[in-house]
Amino acid sequence: MTHAEIAAKLQARWPEHRVAPSLARIRALCELLGGPQRSCPVIQVAGTNGKGSTAIMVESLLRALNLRVGRFSSPHLVDVTERIAIDGEPMSPGAFDELVADVLPLVELVDGRALELDAAGEPIPMTFFEVMTGLAYEAFAQAPVDVAVVEVGLGGAWDATSVADAQVAAICPIAFDHTHILGGTLEQIAAEKAGVIKPGAVAVLAAQEPAAAQVLLGRCAEVGAKALLDGPDFGLLDRAPAVGGQVIRLNTAEGPLGDIFLPLFGEHMAHNAALALAAAEAFLGGRALPAAAVAEGFEQVRAPARMEVVRRSPTIVLDTCHNPAGAQATMNAMREAFDFDPLIGVIAMMADKDVDGVLAQFAGQMSQVVCTAVPGTDRALEPAILAQRAASHFEPGMVATAADIVAALEMAVAKADEAGAGAGIIVCGSVYLAGQARSLGLSSDRRPG
Secondary structure, three states, X not given: OOHHHHHHHHHOOOOOOOOOOOOHHHHHHHHHHOOHHHOOOEEEEEOOOOHHHHHHHHHHHHHOOOOOEEEEOOOOOOOHHHHEEEOOEEOOHHHHHHHHHHXXXXXXXXXXXXXXXXXXXXXXXXXXXXXXXXXXXXXXXXXXXXXXXXXOOOOOOOOHHHHOOOOEEEEOOXXXXXXXXXXXXXXXXXXXXXXXOOOOOEEEEOOOOHHHHHHHHHHHHHHOOEEEEEOOOEEEEXXXXXXXXXXXXXXXXXXXXXXXXXXXXXXXXXXXXXHHHHHHHHHOOOOOOOHHHHHHHHHOOOOOOEEEEXXXXXXXXXXXXXXXXXXXXXXXXXXXHOOOOOEEEEEOOEOOXXXXXXXXXXXOOOOEEEEOOOOOOOOEOOHHHHHHHHHOOOOOOOEEEOOOHHHHHHHHHHHHHHHOOOOEEEEEOOHHHHHHXXXXXXXXXXXXX
């Protein structure tokens, strides 16, 4: 099969937004593989918003120490190979396909064991995310890597990545998302995410709402994990916007460290950087990283589709925000870094998200929106339905629809050109939409004219 056919076959399995609350299948696969999840120390990154960028920053900091690092992330933007990175680079399609060929027979053995049944009494085969998790741990074992930085897919306790006992658990701010799966209260969501904190580990906790913090600290006490808290133990001390990002000052294990350039926009990214540095220090046993390594690690950070400028004249920014807390952080960052007037949004959303909560955040900053959809998934809202929802948040005549991302971008660019030099465009509301925009060649590596 071609790489595209192999990727499609994997993604045809039970999708990752459907969670089967069991580690039985991933444990069975890892046993058949010889326990690759135990081949190196693991830093697990959980939370609601900021997991991906925090994991990227932890990876970059550790690589600045000349460590060989594996990183597992989700979802991907364009190709499944993005999910498994070694030495800062995604696996090549050829290496990935060879890995799948080696592992898939064992996956099929696990499928045949019928370890869990669905509501209809049918056996649940390994899900797409479970298979990808097994592939990642096996790739890291084969490399081999010195440490694996693993981003949780959804939740924590039952997430397939938790088949490994992480030495460090970094937990980003917890907010409302996936409530139909994780629960409708912060306490319920936090309890699920707290499952990544394993006995004897170090839990590095970003600033949390009191209800979530209480649950996380209770978990630490229950399993004997050491807790490091944003504020007393680490944190962001100061920041200032700069060309291409911001300059930050962080509280480290050896005291304040300033004049650090972070090539990412927004206060939320600066807080993620503080969390990432604290996680790297925890992995090193509480030792501070050399100042030169911190500077190099952060300067080398690249976070695709996280406030990523992909075109100028007019400026187009890609972002993956898809829940109210994430949308608020992105809109605040857009106001600080760009101050476009007007700001035109190209948006698509999944029906199982808090659509009105996100649109309310967008309406506070965007002047106009073009509603579109992401093909290939039955989760996406149709453009007309999304536009109906948006109409209650925006002024009359400020909501348009487009059948696909190409038409939506053409419409948004025309609106920006008409508005003049101060206009800008942001593509957001869905990871899948940002990925589709990147698949068109919209990325900071290749900026179209």
